[in-house]
Amino acid sequence: MSEIKQVLVDQRARLERKFENERIIERDVPNLKKYLSHPNVLAILGVRRSGKSTLAEMLLRGENFGYINFDDDRxxxxxxxxxxxxxxAIYELFGEVEYFLFDEIQNVEGWELFVNRLREEGKRIIITGSNSKLLSGELATALTGRHINFTLFPFSFSEYLRFKGVKIERIKDTFTTPSEGVIKRELENYMRVGGFPEVLKISEDFIFSIFSDIVYKDVVQRLRIKRIELFKAFAVNVIKYYSNEISLSKLSKTLKLSNNTVEEWFNGLVNAYVIITSERFTNKPREGITSPKKVYVVDPGFISSIALDSSKGRIMENLVALKLSRMGENLFYFKGDNYEIDFFTRDKAIQVTYASGKDEIPKREIEGLNKVKARDKIVITWDYEDKIREINFIPIWKFLLDSND
Incomplete structure (x- = not known):
């Protein structure tokens, strides 16, 4: 018991120091605390080091809450x-707390019933986790709908600007010329370094430590992978497919692995939030299952540092995928005869192209939009803005800063 108390005291002291000494920004998230207005469980999920713990702590500032991080080696x-x-130990140190915050509690096997008991006793609980399987199996059964899950990403472009202290001047949707210049310059940097808070606070080189932590703690350990170096090579290979279709069968042949192993490893990266997938939109269920998925990476920093790629058009498409995912959209792409739509959502058809002028936009992008039915037809460009007939041309920086999430 004394050892647990020491861990609790040390962790609370670190928490307080963080809020005293580090730059903490408000995240672009909905009012998550409302989900705790009744005894409930709020699960904040997402890739490791995306700021889940800090967000949870911000929600509980001013409250008397019990806190423990199960990622502590002790x-x-x-x-x-x-x-x-x-x-x-929490009660003895902090009194009769109403709120509990459990960081990475999935490290304790069988934790679900413990959390459910606390909820039934009237406690309000936030848990964080870096694996999408956190709310599957026993937890879903134990809580029977008495939980809300929210996925947090690394900093979006607007959060990145806020963290950097960049002040933007605009009236409605019109930005001042100096602000527009600053935004474009910062976007180039954001596309290179990404939005992991610690990378921006400490060093660009920290991205490699984050990637290694995710690979080892959230995939290798969970799946009990023994061929660690081979898996790392696999993970890098998958990231290099960003903004493209990926064939797992071809990948298995290239790496000389079984189809089952490749599928398990690929799903491990999805569950650890390293990658997001987009499925082919079709009215034929079998075709949707058998068609290749497109892959997007959770942060552009992984693209430049791990995949060693700087293709602006593909990175732009990846940023659009992340923006849509933050908005809660399920990702689909559409393939017709001799054309493709990059994103086909509930009411939007979106193409992405690296173009700064009308003449630079490939004709196939426009022709594809003309062949599909959608309420909004959009072409995301690098720096061209216009509306021609029913198609809106929007610069990537304006699209990313649109607050209609």
Whole structure:
């Protein structure tokens, strides 16, 4: 019990120092605390180091809450039967708390029933996790709908600007000329370094540490992968497919791995939020299942540093995919005869092209939009803006800064 108390005290002290000494910004998220207005569980999920813990702590500032981070090496090997000791230690140190914050609690096997008991006793609970399987299986059964999950990404472009202290001047949708110049310059930098908070606070080189942590803690350990170096090569290969279709069968032949292994490893990267997939839009279920998926990467920093790529058109498409995902859209692409639509959502058809003028836009992008039915038809460009008939041409920086999430 004394060891657990020491961990709790040390972790609370680190938390307070972080809010005193580090630059903390408001995130572009909905009012998540409303989901705790009744005894409930809020699960903040997302890729490791995206700021989940900080967001959770911001929600509970001013409240008396119990906090423990299970990613602490001193808690390695803690069993579910020890969680009552954690609960008792929290009460002894912080009194009769109403809120609990459990960071990376999925490290404790069988934790779900413990959390459910606290909820049934009237406690309001936030849990964080870096694996999308966190709310599957026993938790979904134990809570029977009494939980809300929210996925947090690394900084968006607007959050990146806020963190950098960049002040933007605009009246409605019109930006001043100096602001527009600053935005474009910062976008170039954002496309290179990405939005992981620690990368922006510490060093661009920190991206490699983040990638290694994710690969090892959130995929290798979970899937008990023994061929670690081969898996790292696989992960880098998958990232290099960003903004493109990927064939897992071809990848299995290239790496001389079984189809089952490749599928398991690929799903491991999806569940760890390293990659997001887009499926082919079709009215034929079998065709949708068998068609290749398109791959997008959770942060542009991985593209430039891990994939060693700087293709602006493809990175732009990746940024659009992340923006749509933040808005809660399921990603689909559409393929017709001799044309493709990059994103086909509930009411939008979107093409992405690296173009600064009308004459630079490939004809196939326009022809594809003319062949599909959609309420909004959009071409995301680098720096060309116009509306021609029913098609809106929007610069990527304006699209990313649109606050209609």
């Amino acid at each position: 808690l390695a090997g803690i069993k579910v039967e020890d969680l009552h000791k954690v609960e008792k």
